[in-house]
Amino acid sequence: MTVKIDKFPGVYLHESDFEQGRVLYNTWDPQAQYAWDAGIAIGRYLSELKQGHLVGVRCNQCRRTVVPPRAFCEWCFRPMDDWVNLPDTGTVNTFSLCYVTWDMQYLTEPQIPAVIDIDGTRPSVGIMHLLGDVDPKKVHIGMRVQAVWKPEEERTGSILDIRHFKPV
Numbered sequence: 457m458t459v460k461i462d463k464f465p466g467v468y469l470h471e472s473d474f475e476q477g478r479v480l481y482n483t484w485d486p487q488a489q490y491a492w493d494a495g496i497a498i499g500r501y502l503s504e505l506k507q508g509h510l511v512g513v514r515c516n517q518c519r520r521t522v523v524p525p526r527a528f529c530e531w532c533f534r535p536m537d538d539w540v541n542l543p544d545t546g547t548v549n550t551f552s553l554c555y556v557t558w559d560m561q562y563l564t565e566p567q568i569p570a571v572i573d574i575d576g577t578r579p580s581v582g583i584m585h586l587l588g589d590v591d592p593k594k595v596h597i598g599m600r601v602q603a604v605w606k607p608e609e610e611r612t613g614s615i616l617d618i619r620h621f622k623p624v
Contacts, residue, residue, distance in 0.1 A: 497525040500539070506613035508605050512577060514538040521578045544603035545624065546572040549582045553592050566592050572601055572621055588620030600624050 473479045494502055497513065501524050504511045512523035513536040520529065521540050529536050551570035555563050568587040573580035587595060588604065601621035611617040 495527065497527050497536075501525050502613040502615075505615065505617045506611045508608065508611070508617070510542040510544050510574060510603070512540045512542050512574070512581075514540050519578065521576060522581045523574050523577055523583060540576065542574055542576040544605075544618075546574040546582070546601055546621070547580070548587070548595065548597055548599040548601060549573045549580070550597060551587065551595055553595075568592060568595055570595075570601075570621070583615075585615070585618060586620040587622070589622035594623075 469479060474481065493499070501511060510523060511525060512521050513525040514521045515529040515532065515534055515536050516538055517532045517534045518529055520531065521542075522536070523542060525539070526536060528534065549571040551568055553566040553568060555566050557563060557567065568590070569584060570587050571582040571584050573582040587601065600623065602624045603618045604620050604622050605611070606617050606619055
């Protein structure tokens, strides 16, 4: 059943009603302050990055070791609480030569984002990061790489504490 409404009940407002004070209203600048909690797993991961270490977690049920760490195993849903120190080396799983930045700036030399399977993970698990100190023509799947860390005093507890990965 369809009801046809010719007019909406009520009083229509116009801009002049606000300008002439016929409508009561209030405005304010809210003082909204937010905090973000990385959680136990990612919080420790970021803290360890600030110290210049890569860490992962192991599932004692599946025998998987993953990075970045997570609170539970998505294969068997068991808590993952066995922390593992990982080397800062790995293998290029896949990569791209990007001549345009994320904000659409053209580049003459490409950025090289890559998925790097970190040594010590089982099965191989990768993180995405940039490759550097390498001729783009020489990058290949299977290339062995190592993290290039920022100096300790510049680290903030971010994945960007690793400047990039370079060939070894």
